[in-house]
Amino acid sequence: MLPTFVRSIPDGSEKGDFIALDLGGSNFRILRVKVSHEKKQTVQMESQIYETPEDIIHGSGSRLFDHVAECLGDFMEKQKIKDKKLPIGFTFSFPCAHTKLDEAVLLTWTKRFKASGVEGMDVVKLLNKAIKKRGDYDADIMAVVNDTVGTMMTCGFDDQRCEVGIIIGTGTNACYMEELRHIDLVEGDEGRMCINTEWGAFGDDGTLEDIRTEFDREIDRGSPNPGKQLFEKMVSGMYMGELVRLILVKMAKEGLLFEGRITPELLTKGKIETKHVSAIEKYARRLHKTVRRLVPESDVRFLLSESGSGKGAAMVTAWASRLADQTRQIAETLAEFRLTEEQLLEVKKRMRTEIQNGLSKNTQSTATVKMLPTYVRSTPDGTENGDFLALDLGGTNFRVLLVKIRSGKRRTVEMHNKIYAIPIEVMQGTGDELFDHIVYCISDFLDYMGMKNTRLPLGFTFSFPCRQTSLDAGILVNWTKGFKATDCEGEDVVSLLRDAIKRREEFDLDVVAVVNDTVGTMMTCAYEEPTCEVGLIAGTGSNACYMEEMRNIETVDGVEGRMCVNMEWGAFGDNGCLDDIRTQYDNAVDDLSLNAGKQKYEKMCSGMYLGEIVRNILIDLTKRGFLFRGQISETLKTRGIFETKYLSQIESDRLALLQVRSILQHLGLDSTCDDSIIVKEVCGAVSHRAAQICGAGMAAVVDKIRENRGLDHLDITVGVDGTLYKLHPHFSPIMHQTVKELAPNCNVNFLLSEDGSGKGAALITAVGCRLRQQEQKS
Numbered sequence: 001m002l003p004t005f006v007r008s009i010p011d012g013s014e015k016g017d018f019i020a021l022d023l024g025g026s027n028f029r030i031l032r033v034k035v036s037h038e039k040k041q042t043v044q045m046e047s048q049i050y051e052t053p054e055d056i057i058h059g060s061g062s063r064l065f066d067h068v069a070e071c072l073g074d075f076m077e078k079q080k081i082k083d084k085k086l087p088i089g090f091t092f093s094f095p096c097a098h099t100k101l102d103e104a105v106l107l108t109w110t111k112r113f114k115a116s117g118v119e120g121m122d123v124v125k126l127l128n129k130a131i132k133k134r135g136d137y138d139a140d141i142m143a144v145v146n147d148t149v150g151t152m153m154t155c156g157f158d159d160q161r162c163e164v165g166i167i168i169g170t171g172t173n174a175c176y177m178e179e180l181r182h183i184d185l186v187e188g189d190e191g192r193m194c195i196n197t198e199w200g201a202f203g204d205d206g207t208l209e210d211i212r213t214e215f216d217r218e219i220d221r222g223s224p225n226p227g228k229q230l231f232e233k234m235v236s237g238m239y240m241g242e243l244v245r246l247i248l249v250k251m252a253k254e255g256l257l258f259e260g261r262i263t264p265e266l267l268t269k270g271k272i273e274t275k276h277v278s279a280i281e282k283y284a285r286r287l288h289k290t291v292r293r294l295v296p297e298s299d300v301r302f303l304l305s306e307s308g309s310g311k312g313a314a315m316v317t318a319w320a321s322r323l324a325d326q327t328r329q330i331a332e333t334l335a336e337f338r339l340t341e342e343q344l345l346e347v348k349k350r351m352r353t354e355i356q357n358g359l360s361k362n363t364q365s366t367a368t369v370k371m372l373p374t375y376v377r378s379t380p381d382g383t384e385n386g387d388f389l390a391l392d393l394g395g396t397n398f399r400v401l402l403v404k405i406r407s408g409k410r411r412t413v414e415m416h417n418k419i420y421a422i423p424i425e426v427m428q429g430t431g432d433e434l435f436d437h438i439v440y441c442i443s444d445f446l447d448y449m450g451m452k453n454t455r456l457p458l459g460f461t462f463s464f465p466c467r468q469t470s471l472d473a474g475i476l477v478n479w480t481k482g483f484k485a486t487d488c489e490g491e492d493v494v495s496l497l498r499d500a501i502k503r504r505e506e507f508d509l510d511v512v513a514v515v516n517d518t519v520g521t522m523m524t525c526a527y528e529e530p531t532c533e534v535g536l537i538a539g540t541g542s543n544a545c546y547m548e549e550m551r552n553i554e555t556v557d558g559v560e561g562r563m564c565v566n567m568e569w570g571a572f573g574d575n576g577c578l579d580d581i582r583t584q585y586d587n588a589v590d591d592l593s594l595n596a597g598k599q600k601y602e603k604m605c606s607g608m609y610l611g612e613i614v615r616n617i618l619i620d621l622t623k624r625g626f627l628f629r630g631q632i633s634e635t636l637k638t639r640g641i642f643e644t645k646y647l648s649q650i651e652s653d654r655l656a657l658l659q660v661r662s663i664l665q666h667l668g669l670d671s672t673c674d675d676s677i678i679v680k681e682v683c684g685a686v687s688h689r690a691a692q693i694c695g696a697g698m699a700a701v702v703d704k705i706r707e708n709r710g711l712d713h714l715d716i717t718v719g720v721d722g723t724l725y726k727l728h729p730h731f732s733p734i735m736h737q738t739v740k741e742l743a744p745n746c747n748v749n750f751l752l753s754e755d756g757s758g759k760g761a762a763l764i765t766a767v768g769c770r771l772r773q774q775e776q777k778s
Helices: 061-078 123-134 147-158 214-221 230-235 237-253 274-280 283-294 308-335 341-359 431-449 493-504 517-528 584-591 607-623 644-650 657-666 673-708 723-727 731-742 756-777
Strands: 016-023 027-037 041-051 087-092 096-100 103-106 140-145 164-168 172-179 192-196 386-393 397-406 412-421 457-462 466-470 473-476 510-515 532-538 542-549 562-566 714-721 746-752
Touching: 016 061, 016 308, 027 061, 041 061, 061 123, 087 123, 087 308, 103 123, 123 140, 140 147, 140 308, 147 164, 147 172, 147 192, 147 308, 172 230, 214 230, 214 237, 230 237, 308 607, 308 673, 341 673, 341 731, 386 431, 386 756, 397 431, 397 756, 412 431, 412 756, 431 493, 457 493, 457 517, 457 756, 473 493, 493 510, 510 517, 510 756, 517 532, 517 542, 517 562, 517 714, 517 756, 532 673, 532 723, 542 673, 584 607, 607 644, 607 673, 607 723, 644 657, 644 673, 644 723, 657 673, 673 714, 673 731, 673 746, 714 723, 723 731, 731 746
Parallel strands: 016 087, 087 140, 386 457, 457 510, 532 714, 714 746
Antiparallel strands: 016 027, 027 041, 096 103, 164 172, 172 192, 386 397, 397 412, 466 473, 532 542, 542 562
16 A cells, blocks of 8 residues: 555646656557647657566666666657656556655566666666766656556546556556545645555465465465465466466366366466467456446446556646646745735734824824724723613624623623624615614514613614714714615714614613724623733624723823723725735725725735635636636636635634535535645635734734833733634634734733623623712712
């Protein structure tokens, strides 16, 4: 079971001009194979056979490979290609241990070959040495294959379902495509690799003794390698005629044949050749029938190789040549997503600059990172108490919650909630329609809870950029996340909510606070962990908030204490400061988005856009012939089809390649194993960059807090929410590692928000009520 490092059968995209060498017997064949794609894929072959004399077969290894090099030089001269360096495939039909596709160490000679000094050596190095000794041409040996593998590849060119090769001739052997995860001898578990079984030695350990006959044993005793290749000696053409002769001799001796007469010819070893047996016996038909009887659950087709294994060696070479070029080009494409530490430090530095611009009075109006004051001045201190209503609006689903907070020795938070859908026509209709729908949902929830006659304090989680003038007033700067409701931008969303409540005339509410989901997340986590002074959303969108020193917030009066600032960092880069790390695929996604030219940072690292970036890369790679046989399906043309949840599934360490193929086929993408490997690599590159640049932004935030407080070392907790952070298998550890590397003087703990930002809105409302009562008392 020898790995061959052949990872794929031909997929129809191979093309080029190749040389194939075929060494496996006394005749050595050289072929020139041209694979073209004019109207359809065609193969043209020219070949020449060179005799390999017995004295070379049994001589020294250097003489053998000098002979091969001389024949190759002669062939190239006749083909007038001596000045070209064509890719070469080498069919070397002897047991070899591969370390790479172009490295093969001969284990043992078979088929009468006995050239000395070759066993245990890399045959490619020996051939290259012989070619170099000649010095009149150059060669690029890209692949070494067994004749069995060559046969499979030859037939695989005509039928892509061909994943098994079998040789039944002078010798016998088989190969097949095995799952990499089952091949312990090779690193990696993604995809498949062809295994050369070398099954001729089956039975050498005695496992076939119960079916071997006296004739098999006699054949073995008289062979050059007694005790070896026992299976081959029972089924291959080299021994079949001799087996028949021995049986006939015994039957004649027992008077069962030829009237007991034994002729001199019958006593002559080798007199009956396999071709004589073949003329009588229907070998192929019996083989097919036996296989189908033993594996009835499999539909096995047998395809005869008309062109031999030389064409297959050329196809392996074509595949290897294509793969090498493809791998290089894909690596170059994805290299743009692999940011260096220097680039990430530059992202961090630029984020710090934009943070300062957003905090400064003179530059805030033109700043991309707006650093919006939230008027949240304190995190929970444990004395909060009461029943609060919370609304959570930030996507296509809208949540209404009743949050019961109890203080004392055993602090508790009890929550009840219902989720309501917001239809697309409401999201993109009028402002009145949107807020009337929100109030309708509140009314339904109060009915459900039996609390319509109670005037509850309310916190409104409104996850869109707002310019707040107080805790209960927030002017919508602009819609994001697909919302386009008219007559809302530039308006106070709390006033719009209050007006809608009045229009309904069913209940009254005390709207105490409007908060961003990032702030709500920070407050939710701060209730559990007092060191939590940063909030992060890494989900459909991306944003952060943190407790900034009042003296640094020039857009708000006062210098004492701290205030939570909603960064709205999704717009980082809208001024072009990230253009040097943005790719053509980022630009394509941006150009076709609802808000072209805006939220550029968010479009590089949030769940809403990562799948679209991947889709655009896949389209490009397909156009270049690297994926899906160059065919762009209607599915791949569909915007939004490649949801970010598929990235999370595809990149799961527990997911086998077969399951990745299943996901792609579910999406209407007919993929091969190689396609699946490439898709997984693309997903990994896009999500890795997303996690890194998110980490670079967070490193800028925690380092600023540390410097604000004049500390050499800062211990701080970041409260996090969002499906990308929660569900993607690699996003969070990569982001954590990036923060650690870029902010080495900060010990950052990340705390996942289990209850979402709705609980945070209720806590902010509770804190607001507590502070309002304290002000009234004073």
